[in-house]
Amino acid sequence: MTLSQLRTFALVAKLGSLHAAAAHLGVSEPAVSTALAALRQDLGDPLFVRAHGGIALTPGGRALAEYAQDIVGLAEQARWEVSHAKTDTGRLKIVATAPFAEHAAGRLLDLFTRRVPGATVDVVVEAAEDVASLLLERAYDIALGARPPLTSTAATDVGLESAPFLRYQRVLVVAAEHPLGRLHGPVPLAQLLGRPWFAGPAGIQDSTEEGRWLASMGVAPEIVRLSSETDALAAVRAGEGTMLALGHIVRAEIRRGSLVRVPVAGTPISGLWWASTLDRRRATTMARTLQRFVSTADATAAMVAPGGSRGLERRGSKFHVALWS
Structure with a gap:
């Protein structure tokens, strides 16, 4: 079983067609068939059968499809993190809900960037209902503020991990x-x-x-x-x-x-603000670092301290953390 075979199978399972997967990958359909044949032989399961001009997954195929998507996603994340290890290690893309962004983001993230050498942050404000899908698309590394609605299909499918950090x-x-x-x-x-x-x-x-x-x-x-x-x-x-x-x-x-x-x-x-990331297999190291940091006593003290600027300021088309002492 190779990563290339799993990537091919994951795409076939998603698109429901060997022809469509071949076109997406830019290879011939026989090349796709060869990769899948090796995977079927290795696992001892047909994985799919042809049906209605496409394919239908077997029970074994459905089980493999879930793992294949995870493995391919993790491999892509590892590839990205390795390629950016020297130039972008400390960069965090944060999505925040409006009340947290206004009242606490500045103090919290100012302290975080001072405590974690090399850490830099970009923050965009979005509605709580959009947070889960934005994390799924890897548009952001971590969400701060209101918890993504539990009824969200995306939150269930992706495997979000939400940790409360301020009541x-x-x-x-x-x-x-x-x-x-x-x-x-x-x-x-x-x-x-x-x-x-x-x-x-x-x-x-x-x-x-x-x-x-x-x-x-x-x-x-x-x-x-x-x-x-x-x-x-x-x-x-x-x-x-x-x-x-x-x-x-x-x-x-x-x-x-x-x-x-x-x-x-x-x-x-009474309410809670939450720090939400993709699950432990998908979250970046820096996102997990911030998720742990926000629940510390120092972080709490910074967010609720009286006086001074707390939130964000707009610069051009983006919000950035307003770092005033």
């Missing part, structure tokens, strides 16, 4: 002079529906704990999406409405009395 709380806040600030709990959520709810560009995502909480309440407030949660909080400070703010971001203002927490049933809402 947060969302609280409903208004300005001290806002009428809602004088209410005593528990306040029915319906009582807040006539007021604007502000959020960042991602809104309140269905795949987050706050999204599931809102869905469980059976009501839908009017969500006004702004360019960032920072802008949303500025609108709340101005007395224009309410928002589900991160507790550690508004804690000092609540203590000072400039913001007031609205005691709605079911709040505060």
Whole structure:
């Protein structure tokens, strides 16, 4: 059994045709047949039978197809990592969901790049629903923020490994002079529906704990999406409405009395940020290093430290980590 034979079989199994696999590989159909014949003889299984102008895998063929895809993918990853070992060893391509990117990415990744010699990072912000497919396509090495939805077919097929690294709380806040600030709990959520709810560009995502909480309440407030949660909080400070703010971001203002927490049933809402990679056989070494690092005490302290810049800044068409001390 050789890598070339497995690559050929994996392609035949995927395309369902020896002719299509030969065209894709740029070889003759007899060459494909020869490779598969050697593989069938080695394994003692026909692997497939011809059917309806194509092929149908045997039970043994279906079992081999799963392994073949994994082995070929791992070989390609090894080839890429070896070829880039001298020039690109420390480069990490990160996909982040919007709230994490805005509130924690800068502090975390600044510390990571200082602690890991040679590490460099590029970050792009995407919706949680797209994360699994982006990891599958190897567009990114690791995802930080909301966990890819568990119902995602891609997440199941690929074998994502997600590790929680920061627990947060969302609280409903208004300005001290806002009428809602004088209410005593528990306040029915319906009582807040006539007021604007502000959020960042991602809104309140269905795949987050706050999204599931809102869905469980059976009501839908009017969500006004702004360019960032920072802008949303500025609108709340101005007395224009309410928002589900991160507790550690508004804690000092609540203590000072400039913001007031609205005691709605079911709040505060606890959630988690996750670090997600392909499984251990597919994740890059640097991605696994960051996945371990994010759960350390130093990383947590950096993400929740008060004051200063936390998130990302836009440079051209990409987001990059804003590295301010």
